[in-house]
Amino acid sequence: MLSLPLAEGAELRALEPWRAEEFYEFIERARPHLAPWLPWATEMDEPAKVRRWLDRCAEEQARDGRRIYGIWLDGLLVGGVEFASFRARAGVCELGAWLAPEAEGRGLVTRAAGLMIDWAVRTRGMSRVEWRAATTNVRSLAVAERLGMEREGVLRSAFVVGGVRQDVEMWSLVPDRG
Structure with a gap:
């Protein structure tokens, strides 16, 4: 089993x-x-749906696309990070993350995302790493800032969760620009 320590x-x-x-549990x-932040959190309401979603993620990874990783704390799955999109030819990827409330405040998402950014930039040569979060998701926005990303602006009414349109902040890291 391959794993990377976070803490x-x-x-x-x-x-x-x-x-x-x-993952369903x-x-x-x-x-x-x-x-409030992730449409799949309500859509995946049975193990079979979760399995199909993870199957699609694995197929996308096999095509050098999306990748998904879990965060385990003391043997319990407590969150995850993913390359929600991974466009190797374009040199652009987008990171996303989620965490159970009992695991917050330990820096796990920041460390996991940092490892993923390092791999994407150093190993895969990505030129741009993006992070998007609802303007009201202060914890997610704080992660982007801790990762050294730059806030680019707000995409108004760009994301729908639970039938409600949300404004989304766009953050990015462009390694060769410092």
Whole structure:
């Protein structure tokens, strides 16, 4: 099993289709916390849907696209990070993250995203890493800032969650621009 340490008792691992039941259990536990920000938190309401979603993610990764990883704390899945999009030819990727409330405040998302950025830039030669978050998602926006990203602006009414349109802040890291 391949994993990267994030902190004492915490690690980052691939969130593969065979972990669908574990991911479903995480969603069930964290659904109220995740639902305001992530449409899939309400859409994936049974293990079979989670499995299909993880299957699609694995297929996309096999085509050098989207990648998804889980964050485990003391053996329990408590969150994840993903390349929501990964366009190697264009040199652009977008990071996203989620975390259960009991795991917040430990720097796990910031460390995991930092590892992913390092891999994307150093290993894959990505020229631009993006981070998008609802303007009201202060925790997510704080992660982008801690990662050294620059706020580019607001995409008005750009994202729908629970039938409600949200404004989204766009942040990016462009490594060769400092």
